[in-house]
Amino acid sequence: MELYLYIALFAPLVGSLFSALFGMTPKTYLTGYIASGLLFTSFVSSAILLTYVMGGHTVHVEMMTWMATGDLYIPFGFVVDQVSVVMMMVVTIVSTVVHIYSVGYMDHDKGFNRFFAWLSAFVFSMMVLVMSDNFAGLFIGWEGVGLCSWGLIGFWYHKESATWAANEAFIMNRIADLGMLIGIFMLYWNVGSLQYDVVFAEIGNLPIVIITWIGIFLFIGAMGKSAQFPLHTWLADAMEGPTPVSALIHAATMVTAGVYLVVRANPIYDLIPNVGLFIASLGAFVALFAASMALVNRDMKRIIAYSTLSQLGYMFVAAGLGAYWVALFHLMAHAFFKALLFLGAGNVMHAMHDELDPFKMGGLRKVMKGTFIMMTLASVALAGIYPFAGFFSKDLILEVGFVEHHYVIYTVLLLTAGLTAFYSFRLVALIFHGEERYKLFGIHPHEAYKFMLVAMSPLLLLAMIAGSFKMTYYQLVINLLPSTQYHVHNEVTFWIMTIGTQLFVMAAILFAYKKYSNWNSVPDGSSKMENSFGYKLLWNQYYIPKFYEEVFSKPYLELSKIAWKQIDLKIVDATVDMIANAIYKTGENTRDIQNGNLSTMLRWMVFGLIVLLALAVAFTVGYNAVSA
């Protein structure tokens, strides 16, 4: 089985390196095929491992030593257990799909080869992240996905906005990574090891304060990667990258790493329910917060990104409340339908020549039937309509909130579910229904390549049926995760809740359809709604990016300039130069002592004598006074 582990892990790396070889040469499909093929291999291996793990085994290998000094020992160790194998499946499935899809999507791009190099590298990093058996290895993957995310967001490096967004994403993640690093340090100095098994075995022996801090710092790391408030702004900006990237990284895999971390570290978080509650509350807040921003946005990808953010909030609610398996389940389901949604959006973008404003589209269902169906179904799944995947995972989280008696969270999440349905279908309605507004802009949309649609179909399938794996999944993961079942014990309450939620969501969908399916104009910012305070607040993302810009970025730059020009040059360096100059100036000013005139020279000699005499007399007087 170790062989499969290595294949699953390193096949993407090989694909990446292979593509990188061609990085500087003109586009060749070879890279796309090879990379996709290797990813498929990885997927197959993962699947084999899944079956193996389902048989109740785990695979744990230690490849080699990485760092060893003092008492620190960090190996490259990998573990395939019930949790990581689920993640591996998610990652490999989605990434295989995205790879194949990208062959078509990036068809016309000059950086085709480079794209696959980065994309496969990302998958490799993600695999390291999920498969590592220790926190340091996790951190390698953690940073690795950050790097690849940087490279892929800024893939179109000639675009200022893209590179800006790339840097923003990287730096924001770094802020969080610092927290994670500190968490790792704390683990090491308190436990003496970073291996999961050791840490989880020993964690209980630590004082609760330390565990709390560890939990907090690790969660800070998770917040960055999963774009939780207040480190959320990068995710929306990251939509500057190619759409497959958004699908893979910013929907299905990387952003869920934070959730994975919390799930993986469940023995820690189990001990600190207060932190868990905080995580849950933050999750609930982010869910609502992100959904609200999605309501008014006019950028197709950003809307989906906010939706991702919102769903991540759900996952954190579950994880925070101790329902780790639920969180992981939603993670999985979400990966499928959100990736699908993004890929669909990619098709639309292609068709619309990279136009992102849904108000400029409309009526596309006629030309893009396949995409239309897929996106609609994905949205249905997202909205959580029975029997699609979303229903099983998302409603479960609502139930968790309810069962755990966190009614505020429950209410928030319920409300968010409605909003989710609304904005999802607002998007669908605006794109696919109504008048063909794109004609105003002289665009001739066309459906994507057939193979791209075929490539997407597995996701569609999974988005529809993932819910049915619930019990299999449950049986699998409870080997590692707490096996709490979340059932509303009262039948009546249960049904009222379920049906009520469904009705609420349906209503939202209908409302969206009603409002937007017959839209016929492109808003120009003059309407009353667009000028209302609430709209502006949402439109400007609660002014948070602006706030960051004004409070952090600009002052930092200004401060840097001051540090350089005022402090470094004018104080630190000038002091040094001043000392040197003072010495030199002293020389310049006193060199006239030696003015070449003999008389002066003689006087200096006599002067020297007199000074010495004066000192001698003074000393003598003092000496006599003392001795007398």
Added chain:
Amino acid sequence: MEITLTHYLVLSSVLFAIGLIGVMRRKNLLMLFFATEILLNATNVAFAAISHYMGDLSGQMFAFFIIAIAASEVAIGLGLLIVWYKRTGKIDLDQMNSMRG
């Protein structure tokens, strides 16, 4: 009133100071050399006096050698002044300032 060694020492100091003033004051090199002679003479008086009051001959020897030194200095000093004068026609030390700093 007895004349003690102190009297001579004081006299010697006064003469020495006069010499110093001359050395500092004179710009004419020849006359400056006069002043240096005064310095040495002032010392000689003291040497002789100490020698007398201590009953020791070394002081007189010292004075004797100082006279010899003074004589030698005059020879060299005048020689230098002569070449200098032949070149410039002046023996004013204010003229000597080609080197400074």
Added chain:
Amino acid sequence: MFEAIAFYLFAALTIVMFTITVMTSQALYAITAMAAGMIFISAFFFILGADFLGAIQIIVYTGAVMALYAFGMMFFDTTRNVVEKRTNPQIVFVLGVLAAVMVVAIFVAPIVSNNIQALYPIDAAIGNTQAIGMVLFTKYLVPFELAAVMLLVAMIGGIVLAGKKMDKSLTLMAEEDIGSMDDSIEPQAGGH
């Protein structure tokens, strides 16, 4: 009493003479005053019983040195009024007076010592010149000989410097000129 009168008299005279030497602007006055002052100093030597020294003082100073200076004065044509630029005359006097005051301030204290032993005691029975000769040619033979060397050096130096060969400067002449003019003794404007 006689000693005191003589001391104060000659002290006053030497001080006046040397002051004139230092202060006058007439070179002739200066040299005359100095010659006089030196003779008065020899008087101290006689008072103090250093007859030999007194004689030497008169011979060497008033004889040889003054003659040299007189020669110099004539050579440099400084018999007339000497114009000297005065810069900061106050400083000169301040420094001079300060020096005197401070040295005197120490000198007024008597020397206290019980350990001074005369290495070469003055024997009243022996004439000063004789005694000096005795010491000079034993203990101070080496300094004496060296003084001879010093006088030789001074002589050579004086001769060389004042000699005609100094009139042209090989240091400043171009190499090729030196060869052609090696033996000609025509004075050259030395340049600078």
Added chain:
Amino acid sequence: MIDHILTLLIFFPALAAMLGFVVTKDSMRAYGIAVAFIEFILSLWLWYAYDPMVSGMQFMESMPLIPAFGINYLLGVDGISLFIIILSTFFTLLGIGSLTETRHVKNLIITLLFLEMTMVGVFAALDAIVFYVFWELSLVPMLYIIGAWGGPLRIYASIKFFLYTFTGSLVMLVGMLFMAYFYYQATGQWSFSILEWYRLILPENFQLWLFAAFFIGFAIKVPMFPFHTWLPYAHGQAPTIGSVILAAILLKMGTYAFVRFSLPLFPDASVFFMFPIAIIAIIMIIYTAMVAYAQEDIKQVVAYSSVSHMGVIILGTFALNVEGVSGSVFLMLAHGVVSGALFLLVGVIYDRRHTKLMSEFGGLASVMPRYATIFGIMMMASVGLPLTINFVGEFLSLLGFYKQSHMLTLTAGVAIIVGAIYMLSAYKKAFFGTVTNEENRNLKDVNKTELFGLIPLVIVAIWLGVYPKPVLGPINNSVESIIQLMHDKAQSPEAKERIPNLSESKKIISMKEAN
């Protein structure tokens, strides 16, 4: 031969340099490469012959020099110095190999070979005076390189570099003499041997003063805030090769000296000054990172980034535990590789455009993709991405210091954020965006000569990031012995507590293993 390999390593380049005067101008480069290559092979042989299990000094050589004053020609390497020596020879080889300078190549190569002698000498010396000799002597070739091949302000920069470091090291010299004098007082014998000094246990107040004296010398060399201002000038004006060697090796002399001198000689003072120095280190990390962010000249960015990274090294050194010190020693190597490479890279573009202002560039990624890739890799290494060489060092350094202070480490950890900020923004300015400057449109990508220097560095940067064990192992052994020495020598209870006692934990481990 192996008995005298260190002497050979030190003086072979110098000898070759002198013979180099005979070589004609055209073949000088080939000669230089050959010499540097032989030297590099010799240093690899040193590694091969080095016994990684031994923590003490190896290949010791001793010859009386001025025995009357206790000065001996004493050489030896341990795990700490071994790799820096190899790094020196490695960089000399790469530097000469990828030399693009055309003016007075002969003089330059001769100078470089002399410089190599001094570099190896510093790290191999075990006698304080011999150490000092090479330490000072290394200034001279560098002075010449900066002053003769540098930019418009080269003379100012070179003199500043020289005098600043010279001043510092003179104070250090006084410290060394004091140390020798203490030794003399204790034993009645003059000695400048570091190993002999290790045996001295000094009273704490003396330690403080001596520590301060040594500190000034080292701090200026490192350079630590606020003594760092010579560095930007030196880097800004130096030719590429000068910057490379300066950043890669010469700065390491300071940090190396901390490990070699300050720590084991003055354990109590090290503990006493730990937090002030840590604060300076943090200022270096954050403040210089900010200054780097404000730069307009890409070389200055790299220069200030050096200072910032040196801050992490210092922090690791003063963690005073095996993790931190090993990390900082490793980070010395890492920073050498990475910053050396970055300076080489900046040199590449400078050769083409004769400007280093980032505003002149933009969009280079599309014109020079290979260049952009290598630069990107090295930039990421500099930022400290895992699996690159820098990460190992930074991680261990910070990890080590966390044991001593949580808050300070948290603050110092900001390094990974601010480092990313200036590096990424510099990269963005130079490489991303569209080509706006016409002059940039037809720039040639990196050529073979340049790749000769860059490719090995990329390989090393990743190899040691993935598999640092061959290097980290010997370092670890030697550092352990130093830490144990410090613990044994420490007198104040605080120092005893802060410096871990390894022999105890070793025992526990061996017991565990026995079980």
Added chain:
Amino acid sequence: MLEPIHVSLASLNLATLAPMLIAIVGALTILVIDLVKGGLHKSLYVMVSLLFLLLDLGSLVDFAGVFLKNGTVLGFFDVMLMDGIAILAQIIIVVGSMLFIPLALTSKRFHEYNYPEYFALFLFMIAGFQFMVATDNLILIFIGLETASLALYTLIALHNRSKSFEAAVKYFTMGALAAGFFAFGSMIFYAISGSVEINQIATVLAEDHYSNIGYVLIGVTFMIAAIGFKISMVPFHTWTPDVYEGSSAALAGYMSIVPKIAGFVVAMRLFEFMVHSGVVWLQVILYIGVVVTMTASNIWALVQSDVKRMLAYSSISHAGFVMAAILIGTTQSNTGLFLYWALFSFTNLGAFTMLWVNRQKNLLPGQSSDHPYEKFSGMVKTMPMGAVMMGLFMLSLAGIPPFGLFWGKLYMIGSAVSAGYTGLALIMALNSAIAGYYYLKLIVFMFMKDPMVGYEKFYFMNASLSLKTIIGIAVVGTIFAVFAVNPLLKVITLFVYNSGY
């Protein structure tokens, strides 16, 4: 009546006079040769001088052996004093002279070398210095000093250009004043001790417990002024730069070494016993004097535009450095003094010889001195070996290891440290740093600037084989000093220690 004195010849120890006599005989020989046949080439005189100096050295070495066996030798009614430091100083004087005399063999002709008297005076001067160091009798010191000085004034003037006259006159006049100081100072010591011999003075003062402290201090004041003039302590240094500039580089280099070591020895004899007997004032004064001398001259050297003047100020600074040894007054520091000076001799010999070989006859256009920095601009490109060697000497002067002077500095600072003068050690170290700048300035000019058009023809214009040999010796002495330090240290320590210093 006076009784005749019987003196046995053996008790006179006539041999103690041998070294000086050899020099004097040499001088006289030269004069005789000139009398017999005039117009002989200077090389003859150089060789004759060298020969006699070699004999001189031989006798000194012989004395060294005697000293090691029997200790200090007194001679001639205890006027002559051949102790360890006298021998060491004389060896430095003679060896220094031997190295500088060949500098007369320039390819260009200069005025002074046309005079046989030049060489005679040179040897007289050496004899004068030898007397100065080989006695503790103030009279003999004074006469030796004057003999040497008068000869030196003449030698300077013989260069025969207006600057050299100016230099000679300045030096002479100030020397006359200093002579007055010396006489007055001696007088005071005589007044309080009844003796003109330093060891006697020391004994008497000690027996009196320095009760005449005022007299002692005034005497010391005058002596500091007199000796300070000789070794150019600030503010009695003002002659140094002008005289160095005015005289030929060869003589300037000589002046920076030989007269000063004589001065140091006198200072050692005169001041150290007082420092040790706790005259705090003297310690303070010397401390201040040393620090001011080092620092001020360094600062002035910074702003010079002529290399020779810079070297003049630098030699003042070095003298201040060495004066510290007298202040510290331990065996180690006195050893350091001689070590330092021996090493300094070689380096300075090289530096001044480099100036000398690059000496042109007339001033460069637009320049007012012989060796402006600009002259050396870009020298590495036109005369690489010359530039490298000059750079070497500068580095050595700056105290960059492993070149000669570094070891001297190391030992001096080391002695300061071990005597508890930490502050002084730091000041010495920091002064070395300041000094680095002006030495570096020349290196900058030579290595980092572009050559001035037309200046290259002045390089090595004055060179001849013997000058190059001297440079070679200086280079070897500077580079390989490290191997000489240990034997030197051993020997010097032995000599100094056995002389009671």
